[in-house]
Amino acid sequence: xxxxxxxxxxxxxxxxxxxxxxxxxxxxxxxxxxxxxxxxxxxxxxxxxxxxxxxxxxxxxxxxxxxxxxxxxxxxxxxxxxxxxxxxxxxxxxxxxxxxxxxxxxxxxxxxxxxxxxxxxxxxxxxxxxxxxxxxxxxxxxxxxxxxxxxxxxxxxxxxxxxxxxxxxxxxxxxxxxxxxxxxxxxxxxxxxxxxxxxxxxxxxxxxxxxxxxxxxxxxxxxxxxxxxxxxxxxxxxxxxxxxxxxxxxxxxxxxxxxxxxxxxxxxxxxxxxxxxxxxxxxxxxxxxxxxxxxxxxxxxxxxxxxxxxxxxxxxxxxxxxxxxxxxxxxxxxxxxxxxxxxxxxxxxxxxxxxxxxxxxxxx
Numbered sequence: 001x002x003x004x005x006x007x008x009x010x011x012x013x014x015x016x017x018x019x020x021x022x023x024x025x026x027x028x029x030x031x032x033x034x035x036x037x038x039x040x041x042x043x044x045x046x047x048x049x050x051x052x053x054x055x056x057x058x059x060x061x062x063x064x065x066x067x068x069x070x071x072x073x074x075x076x077x078x079x080x081x082x083x084x085x086x087x088x089x090x091x092x093x094x095x096x097x098x099x100x101x102x103x104x105x106x107x108x109x110x111x112x113x114x115x116x117x118x119x120x121x122x123x124x125x126x127x128x129x130x131x132x133x134x135x136x137x138x139x140x141x142x143x144x145x146x147x148x149x150x151x152x153x154x155x156x157x158x159x160x161x162x163x164x165x166x167x168x169x170x171x172x173x174x175x176x177x178x179x180x181x182x183x184x185x186x187x188x189x190x191x192x193x194x195x196x197x198x199x200x201x202x203x204x205x206x207x208x209x210x211x212x213x214x215x216x217x218x219x220x221x222x223x224x225x226x227x228x229x230x231x232x233x234x235x236x237x238x239x240x241x242x243x244x245x246x247x248x249x250x251x252x253x254x255x256x257x258x259x260x261x262x263x264x265x266x267x268x269x270x271x272x273x274x275x276x277x278x279x280x281x282x283x284x285x286x287x288x289x290x291x292x293x294x295x296x297x298x299x300x301x302x303x304x305x306x307x308x309x310x311x312x313x314x315x316x317x318x319x320x321x322x323x324x325x326x327x328x329x330x331x332x333x334x335x336x337x338x339x340x341x342x343x344x345x346x347x348x349x350x351x352x353x354x355x356x357x358x359x360x361x362x363x364x
Contacts, residue, residue, distance in 0.1 A: 001057055001077050005036050009050040009057065012129045016101040020092060020121070023048040023130065024104035024112070031302035032103055032130045034226050039073055041066040045107075047084060051095040058091060060084045085115040092119035101126045131307050135299055136321045141227060142345060145300055145323050148229035149343055149354045151180045151222040155188075156357050160235050163216050164364040169194060169205035176220060185222040189230075189304050192218035199336035200292075210237035215244065217339040219327075221304060229300045231355045232327045232341035235362035247334040248361035254278035254328040255340060255359070258296065258310070262344060262351040264320050272296045272312045275328045284332065293330035300325055300343055322346045323354070 013021040025033035026045050033046045043063030050057050057077040061067050067081025080087045092100065092115075100121040102108070116123060137145065158179045162172035169192055177188050191202035194209065194216045202217055210216050214237050221230035236244060257274040275296045276288040287293065297310030300323040308316045310324065327341020342359070344351040 001037055001074055003076075006050075006057060006076065008130075008133055009036070009048075010052070010055070012103075012126055013050055013052050013101055015129075016099070016124050016126050018097075018099040018101040018124055019052050020095060020097040020099075021050040021052075021101040021126070022088070022103070022116075024102065024108050026104070026107045029104070029107065029303075031134070031306070034302055035130060035134050037070075037074055037077075039070050040226070041070070045084075045109075047088065047112075049088065049091060051091065051097065053095045053097075058087075060087050085111050088112065089115040089119045092116065092121050097121045099124055103127055103130055128307075134301055135307055136319055137301070137323055138321075141301070142321065142323065144225045144227035145229045145343070145345075146354055148185070148222045148224040148227055149231065150356075151183060151185050151224070152220040152229065152231045153355055153357045154183070155180050155220050155222070156231065156233055159218060159220065159233075160362055160364045163210050163235055163237055166209060168207050168209045170207065173205045180222045185224055186226070187223040189221040189223070189228070190218060192216065193337060195336065197333075197336040200331055201337050202339065212238040213241065215335060215338070217337060219339060219341070226302055227300075228302070228304050229323070229343050229354070230325055230341070231343070231357055232325070232329060232339040233357060233362065234338050234340060235364050237364060240361055240363055243334040244361060247332045247338055248340070250278060250282055250284070250332070251328055251338055251340045252359060255326055255342065258326040258328070259344065259351060259353070262318065262324075262326075262346060263349065264318055264346060266318050268308045268310055268314050268316045268318060268324075269312050271318075271326070272310045272314070275310075275326070276312065279328070279330075287330045287332060296328055297324055297326040297341065299323065318346050320346055320348055 047060040060080045064081040102123045155176045193199045193202040217234045219232045254275045261271045261274045295309045299306040325343040329339040331337045342355040
């Protein structure tokens with residue numbers, strides 16, 4: 001484990017006035033574990049336990065296989081592969097931990113809660129502390145995100161070919177996943193929706209096939225070395241009609257308005273407001289509400305959809321080396337649901353657009 005990650009554990013523990021810090025990551029939410037260790041596990045959960053008294057970091061698995069797999073890879077930590085609840089109980093007792101900072105507490109199983117209680121430790125939630133730290137990326141992490149975006153850009157051509165060839169959504173997703181996984185992606189998350197003005201949002205793939213004049217909306221989100229990044233695009237089967245074109249021009253203007261606000265020191269709420277103000281200007285402000293849409297973008301990283309959420313209610317100041325996707329995705333009475341979005345890296349003076357896919361309403 002790198003020294004700056006250990007220092008982060010020390011800082012969170014000290015700020016919580018605790019003697020220890022337990023980071024619990026279930027198998028379906030490994031992000032904080034992977035952030036701290038830069039490694040993976042396949043068991044049902046992984047635990048990182050920092051003890052202030054001895055300044056020790058312990059990695060505790062529910063799987064002996066995980067310990068054996070990662071033993072040569074992690075430095076400055078002690079590894080434990082069996083009886084995880086007993087190990088936590090023993091370590092907390094030995095270190096005299098009375099106050100234990102906990103990240104991921106809502107996922108902690110009863111057996112682990114009992115082990116902590118029997119050690120005499122009271123838990124203090126510090127959820128969000130690691131997530132905030134994760135928002136600013138290292139050069140290495142930015143490199144993985146750029147690779148993921150590059151794969152998404154290339155896969156968009158595969159996607160539009162599938163629409164043009166008359167494939168159903170299952171087949172299109174299969175073609176996209178085959179393409180990007182052959183080029184190094186670990187995974188790919190996709191939502192999409194085919195249809196007309198009645199479409200209210202995207203779903204997992206179905207048997208839908210685009211008919212002439214219908215739109216196909218998608219987000220393509222490859223994962224490279226644990227890091228996720230996406231682009232959002234919409235295409236029309238055949239020629240776009242006037243309402244579809246008009247709607248897209250509003251979405252394009254809204255995305256650019258969000259981009260124009262981005263720089264270090266700006267509150268993310270002002271980025272969301274800039275996007276929403278474009279819809280308000282044209283009389284479509286109600287479609288920025290929770291009834292029709294969720295967010296105007298979000299962070300990129302070890303989770304598909306992580307902090308910061310681009311909302312007018314989010315109070316968070318942008319910093320250099322954050323990566324966010326700006327996507328004013330929402331329903332429009334002109335054409336149904338439309339998606340359009342691109343990831344950006346926040347730089348010293350502004351932003352760097354990471355995607356190269358043309359910013360237009362595609363006709364295929």
